[in-house]
């Protein structure tokens with residue numbers, strides 16, 4: 149099963165490689181990985197998407213906690229959380245397809261971030277499923293290039 | 309007060325109580341070596357190969373229970389330590405390895421003797437550091453020692469660029485080490501302990517399966533007390549030897565691939581298995597799906613990642629083995645004295661029968677010089693009091709089988725990595741730590757040649773280690789697999805060796821040889837009576853196999869006995 153894991157780490161060189169080295173060395177898979185500093189400049193945050201059975205996910209979490217530079221690990225899958233991913237996609241758009249691309253962009257609230265006579269570049273934000281849906285539609289029109297950020301996720305606050 | 313990096317380095321070692329370091333100099337660590345000449349409280353032992361330094365530090369740590377230290381130069385000096393670090397990592401041995409590094413402005417430029425040793429050793433150290441600023445040096449060194457010795461111990465590497473070593477600062481030596489993301493949990497959860505004891509008290513066929521964690525947490529007394537109080541038979545892993553006072557009526561010997569028949573049968577048939585500081589290694593479990601198939605499993609370990617990694621356990625207990633066992637003992641005391649159930653008594657009787665049916669044995673009447681006989685004689689003539697290190701292969705298994713280890717920290721073997729060449733330098737480290745003890749490396753003719761150069765170290769520093777080579781003319785353990793599973797096609801396992809007696813003499817050590825059973829005793833006696841390093845060349849039967857054997861991938865109760 150797919151799990152979204154949130155990891156806080158020391159913001160130091162080499163720390164990311166400890167994390168990815170753990171995954172490659174132990175044969176765990178990484179579907180996506182997003183890293184950036186937090187408001188505390190000494191701490192970086194990693195959102196990591198992985199998959200595996202319960203025993204493997206438990207190992208992944210325990211192994212991550214064992215790394216000296218890892219401060220906190222939360223399996224967001226087990227909690228209420230918000231997940232977002234972004235994609236930039238360059239779509240072929242000529243003649244009547246230009247309108248079609250814009251219509252799709254409008255329906256899914258994408259932003260047009262670059263325009264050329266033959267292409268549109270769209271910014272899509274949303275859940276991974278939404279991204280997959282939009283990219284599926286655009287594919288039939290003709291995608292030239294797509295880059296995705298990988299998932300970012302944050303725990304929902306308690307409402308009471 | 310202003311100090312140089314070298315001075316800070318040595319001051320930190322002094323504050324850590326370090327008395328010995330194993331090392332080998334080179335360009336970038338010249339300043340430290342220079343400072344060493346003015347540092348009377350540390351004795352530096354010059355090895356002949358940096359792998360030897362790492363293994364010696366490991367042997368020192370295992371025999372003394374303290375952190376072992378080594379110091380090497382950058383590039384090849386650093387890479388030469390990697391096998392030693394990996395071996396210490398697999399066996400959770402606390403060592404700190406200091407490597408020199410090129411000056412920080414040159415890092416990344418493929419400078420002369422530059423290697424990314426922090427990158428190379430990331431997966432085989434508990435943690436490692438590149439020191440970038442002399443101001444961080446004292447803190448990092450003390451953190452390194454702290455990390456190496458606490459929690460589940462392990463090797464830590466500290467990479468020291470030349471400009472950091474030469475840098476000058478007024479150091480702040482921390483009184484206490486606090487690392488925000490590192491707080492190993494020593495105290496076992498009392499609720500889990502209670503659950504575990506309830507299960508144990510109800511057990512009809514309990515067995516304890518102890519590992520190296522018992523040695524590392526100094527838990528062998530608590531373990532023995534617990535086993536005796538509740539009359540639970542004990543088997544240990546290779547790493548756990550010495551954690552239970554062998555021989556003993558409850559002692560089952562080692563389990564696993566070359567474990568005893570009765571240890572493996574006991575584990576296979578038990579209804580409650582109490583794993584203490586062990587990690588369900590594949591050499592122990594055999595076919596994992598059929599490991600202890602009838603048992604509820606209790607697992608005590610300080611490392612949460614060890615628990616439910618290979619085998620799902622019923623009662624996990626995260627904590628120090630000593631803490632957990634002393635809680636168990638305290639709780640068990642309320643139920644003592646206790647009459648053993650009928651079923652429990654039948655279980656002990658069954659085990660005794662297994663012991664009688666298939667004891668560890670070999671053909672004593674062949675007239676040949678058998679390797680097992682040599683080990684038995686070593687045991688007899690040292691009254692079981694020596695510190696034993698081993699190389700890897702058949703020699704290691706025969707040592708484990710035929711030299712019962714009574715006390716912790718008296719058995720040094722590269723268990724997890726199975727690193728040939730470990731035993732001799734490790735024995736030197738142990739001899740440095742325990743100068744008054746007899747230290748014997750039980751070796752094979754193949755393994756001993758992997759670090760034989762350390763004989764010069766032994767002679768130079770007057771370390772009277774005894775090496776007993778079980779010389780079968782083969783890479784014996786590999787040959788055994790070829791013999792059993794590859795129809796005796798001995799591909800590159802017959803091995804030509806030097807004349808070990810002459811070799812010993814060339815180094816200035818004593819060389820002795822025995823070719824017949826009748827010569828063994830005199831050779832060992834002479835070795836034990838010599839205050840020098842000794843190489844004993846025992847020309848043993850060449851095609852002897854280590855038995856019993858659980859073939860790779862087979863369940864544990866399916867052993868080859870002959």
Ligand SMILES: Cc1ncc(C[n+]2csc(CCOP(=O)(O)OP(=O)(O)O)c2C)c(N)n1
Pocket residue numbers: 699700701702703704726727728729751752753754755756778780782783784785786
């Ligand atoms: C560094 C290293 N290389 C290779 C091996 C594989 N190996 C395991 S046992 C063994 C044979 C060891 O031969 P020897 O030291 O003569 O001991 P014996 O088994 O004959 O007692 C070998 C090659 C190893 N364990 N370590």
